[in-house]
Amino acid sequence: MDSLWPALEPLLDEVQRPARYIGGEEGACPAPHGPGKVAWLLCYPDSYEVGLPNQGLQILYEILNERPDAVAERAYAPWGDLEALLRREGLPLFSVDTHRAAGDFDVLAFNLSSELVYTNVLNLIDLAGAPVRAADRAEGDLLVAAGGHCAFNPEPLADFVDFFVLGDGEEAVGEITEALAAHRAGGRREVLGALGALDGVYVPAAYEVSFAGASMTVAPRWPEAPETVHKRTISSLGDWPYPKRQLVPLTEVVHDRLNVEVFRGCTRGCRFCQAGMITRPVRERPGAQVRTMIEEGLRRTGYDEVALTSLSTADFSGIEQLVADVVGPADGAGGAGCPAVTVSLPSLRVDAFTVGLAAELQRARRTGLTFAPEAGSWRLRQVVNKLISSEDLEAAVEAAYSQGWRRVKLYFLVGLPTETDEDVLGIAGLARRCVELGRRHVRGASVTVSVGGFVPKPQTPFQWFGQNTVAELRRKLALLAEDLRGDRSVKLRWHDPEATLVEGLASRGDRRLGAVIEDVWRRGGTFQEWSEHFDCDLWLDAMARRGLSVEDYAYRHRSEAETLPWDHLSAGLHKDFLWQDWQDALAASGLEDCRWTPCYDCGACTGYGIEHVVASASPPAGGSQGTGHAPPVPVRLGAGRELAGVS
């Protein structure tokens, strides 16, 4: 169990940005290895800059290292230049904490947050020195695990991963550690059998998946494997104040700031949003704990920016007061000439964004403000259940401009169900309207419109929808670009439609897609999330070689009777609830947030005997709150703080 550092160090003189391989971050806390301990190598299958800030991985890293029976270290995908040197020198994937070889660990566990990292997962298993296919691994080889949002349809990676964890990992990692320690003497099959019997753990090898024409059947092969694997859900976020020691990198990474998760789960019910569906119910962190975590975190890390993370942070009970408290007293923010702490709210609902909140935020350094109307017309927003009216959006955008922002970013999806060209052009109309409102307050007001192609996700009401073709997405984007041509105050950006297609293939793929992923990896297709490395032809050629149809996987509408590849895995949502919600979507009928209205029995709470944990019994101030109607008293814009939150 020697450190590979002496062999790695000379290589680092030859690679770009070597600081990402040295470890030593403030907060790094690997426990000592020892006999009897279960050693986890937690791996983010993309570059260090993208992977280090991942909060899920950091939470599990701390929880495992606090246990007397476990040790956890971290690894990230080495960039191509270092990978080439490692392979030339016969060196394996290593941890950045103590530079141990991956093979010195018991478990190699991946966080899967995007489908485009799947080929990197294969590459990293290979670089770790284990056979890429789970079936080829022998006693003594690594156990390969994966969790994260993509684990809710793990089938495309079923051939390569020994076990998946569905849902919150806080409790599950402890149980897995104990099962591993208790059963490892019995060999690989016994270990996997014991893991598969744990709640929330899915062992693909324990299930027989067979295909006959267009139909698919799944059946347990092992007696201990349950018919359906249910996700894990922690009932109280307050019991898990992690990360307690967020890692502070020594080199620049994305989201380089303190992150404090203020709640998990979201019941706004946006039908395209997998994260909102699979993380229900809403569990708010107690306000006092949020304040402590921010205060201690800032002091410990030296950061001057904190992001309050969740799927819709403006919905947090008492958000306005919380932001005011963090930014500091109004006179001499931060005290004695010290600049105020910057607060960023990464996911903002426009109907919960008020002048008051804008006023609090602008007292510190202004970060970018992004609002996500998602669709260009009220009709289509009802289809996707993003129930914000044009008035809501205008009020939020005007609140931002009135408080000094010069540019706001608007995020939209194209390729949504029932979308017409009129809906697409509605995006341009909204953007222009926002610029017009901005000009009342600031000179040079501008809007950045960012457009993503819609990928239907498993465990959502849109899981039956056949996604738009690459050609159709291109046509719609061209339509939008043409409409906005010459308008210098609206900047249009879009996601590559070919990448949208590949995400779609993997998102709802079945076990047969594993061969495609392996094929793409063997032909050098790694780092597919990076536009300079993404290669759509690799995927299309691999599909063709395996006799699989792109039409069938991505563009085809599914029927109610069809068995979906993830039907034996449950995120808590009843399939009939999702189907009914899909029918409501097609009828352009919206559904209000169940946090503040009666239960629709989606299954997420009742199935697990848990409830929403929300400090406030009423929705946040401002906006129509999903009713589609104007608020009782209009929000007064351009006014001072004393009018904050009037609605």
Add this chain to the structure above:
Amino acid sequence: MRVRLCWTKQGRIRFCGHRDSARIWERAVRRADLPVSYTQGYTPRAKIAFGLALAVGQESVAEYLDVDLRLSQEEAAGLAADLPERLSAVLPEGMAVSGARPLKPGAASLQEAVTSCTWEFALGPADRGLASDWVGRVQSAESLPLERERKGRRTVSDVRTAVGGLRLADSRSGSVLVAELGTKPRAVRPAEFLRLTVPPLAAGRIRRLHQWIMRDGERYEPLAPPAGVLAPTGGAPAAAGCRAVPAAQPEVCAE
């Protein structure tokens, strides 16, 4: 009140670049709760002026920076004695503060003042003979033309007068070459120095040992009183300054 710090960067942290170091410093002064002055405007930044950049992969026992504190001269002088310990405690492994002194108002910035740096180049056990020949060729050369490219334009300048103090010495892992390279009007970089004659000299780890301010025929380190720092007053410990190392004495690699 401006305070000048001397700090070190050794070990793995040498792979962090100049920008990374700057970010580490900005967080360190906040973690140490120093009363730092900030720039005005939309994006306030701590007023920290870094000296000559150190390339990624190079070590140093002689880095300097000037930081503006919201303190009187007396307060700054009192605080300076505590700074090495207070800041070293919040810096990552491999970075430490070795000295701190308040600067006189109007003292020249590090970028302006520093005229040369002493560098140490690690050589393999077998390279001593080659290096000896190489040093001989550099020392006997009448001119040392250096071709450099900047903004797409190639220039050749003779850097003979910017290169001096060459000396070979034994170290634990082989030997080291020590050289003093000028920084005016343009710094001769360590990597440029190694290719001043053909064939170039192959060296391992590079470490900055000193930065020098030459004025009126005498040279000082940036924490010496002639550089504009205030001498310790009252009972301030002598250790407040950077440890003085005679220029001609090569440092032995402390692995």
